Amino acid sequence: MVTTDPVMHQPLTPDYYHYEWAPIDSVYRSSDGGAVVTWRDGEQLKCHPLWLRENAPGPGGIDPRSKENDLNIVDLDLETRVGKAFVENGALVVHFEPEGRRASFHPGWLRHVAEGEHRPFALLPEPQVWRAAELTEPPTHDGPSVLASDEALADWLDDLLRYGLARLINLPIGQETVELVGRRIGVLRDSNFGVTWHVTVDIDPNSTANTNVELPAHSDLPSRETPPGFQLLHCQENTVSGGRSTMTDGLAVVNHLELNEPDVLELLTSREWTFFNRDDSQDHRWTGPIIDKGDGRVPWTFRAFHPVRGFPAMPEEEITGAYFAMQRLGYVANSDEFQIRYQFAPGDLVAFDNHRVLHGRESFDATAGVRRLRGTYLDSDEVYSRVRVLRRHLTSTIPSEMLLTTEEDNNA
Numbered sequence: 001m002v003t004t005d006p007v008m009h010q011p012l013t014p015d016y017y018h019y020e021w022a023p024i025d026s027v028y029r030s031s032d033g034g035a036v037v038t039w040r041d042g043e044q045l046k047c048h049p050l051w052l053r054e055n056a057p058g059p060g061g062i063d064p065r066s067k068e069n070d071l072n073i074v075d076l077d078l079e080t081r082v083g084k085a086f087v088e089n090g091a092l093v094v095h096f097e098p099e100g101r102r103a104s105f106h107p108g109w110l111r112h113v114a115e116g117e118h119r120p121f122a123l124l125p126e127p128q129v130w131r132a133a134e135l136t137e138p139p140t141h142d143g144p145s146v147l148a149s150d151e152a153l154a155d156w157l158d159d160l161l162r163y164g165l166a167r168l169i170n171l172p173i174g175q176e177t178v179e180l181v182g183r184r185i186g187v188l189r190d191s192n193f194g195v196t197w198h199v200t201v202d203i204d205p206n207s208t209a210n211t212n213v214e215l216p217a218h219s220d221l222p223s224r225e226t227p228p229g230f231q232l233l234h235c236q237e238n239t240v241s242g243g244r245s246t247m248t249d250g251l252a253v254v255n256h257l258e259l260n261e262p263d264v265l266e267l268l269t270s271r272e273w274t275f276f277n278r279d280d281s282q283d284h285r286w287t288g289p290i291i292d293k294g295d296g297r298v299p300w301t302f303r304a305f306h307p308v309r310g311f312p313a314m315p316e317e318e319i320t321g322a323y324f325a326m327q328r329l330g331y332v333a334n335s336d337e338f339q340i341r342y343q344f345a346p347g348d349l350v351a352f353d354n355h356r357v358l359h360g361r362e363s364f365d366a367t368a369g370v371r372r373l374r375g376t377y378l379d380s381d382e383v384y385s386r387v388r389v390l391r392r393h394l395t396s397t398i399p400s401e402m403l404l405t406t407e408e409d410n411n412a
């Protein structure tokens with residue numbers, strides 16, 4: 001049975017990470033038939049017997065090739081208990097009853113679970129909430145370096161997740177630049193505007209973005225079940241007067257409302273609206289609150305763009321209050337205290353979290369000069385995954401090809 005890593009000669013783990021050996025100090029069986037492991041510094045992990053069993057390395061547990069669980073749930077014996085448990089060279093060794101299977105668990109892998117490192121946001125930078133006084137311009141990085149180097153890409157994405165926005169400068173102004181940068185991160189998200197799309201003044205626009213009017217603080221595509229997680233905007237040409245870009249940290253707005261206008265926040269997070277996005281060949285609609293706080297963790301999702309907000313989806317008597325709450329959000333999000341304004345120069349690319357940060361632009365004079373941007377979207381999953389993998393490769397002392405391949409275990 002293949003149960004150990006062929007390179008490290010350590011128990012297999014259900015992932016592609018290299019874990020430091022973190023020897024377990026002691027183990028005892030818990031009253032529910034599981035095991036409680038303790039490290040020398042007092043850290044503990046309580047392992048449920050069924051969870052531990054399905055993560056047992058080897059066939060009928062963690063498949064050594066896919067590093068995924070191959071135990072069909074209907075084949076899991078719900079009477080499974082830890083019959084015997086002990087520490088061997090720092091690893092946890094368990095005999096499962098009544099099956100009689102022996103399994104050995106990597107103590108570093110167990111430790112990462114004890115420390116909560118398996119959770120979705122554990123390996124990502126903590127969001128740093130900002131107001132205009134704390135962040136006058138987007139954090140700025142050198143574009144060509146990000147295209148050429150994983151270290152530079154990791155630094156840029158770290159700022160992007162920390163502040164919700166980050167800028168690149170000195171990029172080529174070609175049409176393909178935004179796609180090149182986007183594909184450094186992951187798979188681009190297509191939409192009815194195309195995989196990449198232009199923002200210019202159109203004669204027959206299908207979006208308010210493609211006019212010269214002011215765009216107050218907003219988020220894109222609230223008309224979708226899941227609005228795009230991140231947006232990249234690249235400036236190819238900008239010779240108009242006016243048209244500065246704006247950004248507002250939605251998390252700062254939420255904090256402010258929570259403290260000063262909790263009734264407004266309550267209306268924004270609970271009253272729903274139906275958004276639509278239509279043209280000759282499209283009819284997208286979705287209903288949701290202006291601020292969706294999900295399960296209370298980041299990211300919060302703002303659904304805020306008046307041109308595509310169609311109908312109140314609430315009892316008649318609540319509508320006036322809901323409009324009042326949206327107006328309060330409009331005042332706060334577009335105020336000097338929360339909103340930054342900056343020039344968008346050719347060769348600049350600004351990436352931002354479309355769930356968290358509200359973007360916009362000032363109006364501009366379209367009769368003299370040209371303002372030409374190109375944009376694309378990515379789902380949040382793509383950005384999060386890229387950041388985790390960059391972190392894994394850039395901090396690992398094991399050659400990446402060893403982390404990404406699995407070979408036969410001769411010691412099985």
Ligand SMILES: [Fe+2]
Binds near residue numbers: 218219
């Ligand atoms: Fe927009």
